[in-house]
Amino acid sequence: MSSSETIRNIYLSLHAAYGNRDWWPAVDGFEVIVGAILTQNTNWKNVEKAIKNLKTADVMTPIKLHELPREQLAELIRPAGYYNIKAARLKNLLDWMVENYSAGMESISALPDWQLREELLAVKGVGPETADSIMLYAFNRPIFVVDAYTARVFGRHMLIDEYADYHQIQELVQSSIEPDLKIYNEFHALIVEVGKNHCKPRPKCQGCPLEHLPHQVEEV
Template identity: 50%
Template sequence: MTTRQQLMNIYERLFDAFGPQHWWPGRTRFEIIVGAILTQNTSWTNVARAIANLQAAGRLDPDRLHGLDAAELEPLIRPAGYFRLKAKRLRNFTQWLFEAYGGSLDALEAVETRRLREELLGISGIGPETADSILLYAMDRPVFVVDTYTARVAVRHGLIEPDINYEQLQYLFESNLEPDVTLFNEYHALLVRTGKDFCKPTPRCPACPLNDLPHEVQIESA
């Protein structure tokens, strides 16, 4: 079985078991971007509360959020945790957006994906996972988002070595799958679901939809 066949087999099993995950929650492109920045090191429940605060305050668009100073922004996003740090990151993003593109998310449509990724990574506080989440979920670019859950499933199923980095793990998926936004969206969400519910540091293999596939488990420290 080729690597592509292995990856598609995993995807199909997870999709059959869990169905569509409806990622990423967000009514607007900007809301998705804000969520991608706020969700670093916290649960989505907390992010949703912070986004609700921004919405209630009428600040959930680039112009209105960009006009907030730190003292105004921090209390609104407090539920997301690390609110001072995340306020800086949000302000860094909007500053870049206004300085480089006049505050227009529509202007990003004309920017080639690789270049846009490099620009996002140049914003202080935006790392690879956040940048790729923005590209995939907000900008509909065929960029595969990977994370700890992705790595754990891939390593345990022998798809890649344990000492891989982000780019190597991303390349595993992007080089073996069609560059399809819908597929990349759903696959990442399904891997997160699998990692949270079954492929934990101490795994719950018997109930996992992938249990009858060849795999080797090394218990990780939590």
């Protein structure tokens, strides 16, 4: 079985097991952008608490967050962890939105894929995973998001070696599955699901939807 066939089988097996995940849970694209920063190095439940704080404080707009003192922003997003760092990163992203596009989501959405990604990556604190999450979930661009779960699952199924970087893993998926917004959206969320339930640092292979596919790690 080729790598491309294995990747397609992984997607189909996970989708059969978990169904549509309907990720990202947000009311609009701007909330996705905020969540993409807040979810760095934490779980989504903590992000939800931070976003609830922002909404309760009635500052969940680009302009209001941009004008909010960083110390106040940090306190509101405290549940997401690393709140001072994340407040600074969120401020950097808001500066980019306001100073270049007057905080207009439509203006940003009009950018071609290459420019949008290039500008996002130029914002301090925005790496490839965060940039691609924003592109996929906030601006509906068919780009596959790679995270630690992806590397772990693909590594254990012998699709990559330990030295594979973000863009090599991304290219592996995008060369195996034609650009498709819905599939890329679902595939990332499905990998997160199997990563949380089975493909943990100490794997739980029994009952995994991918157990039937060749893999290196047995259940511990």
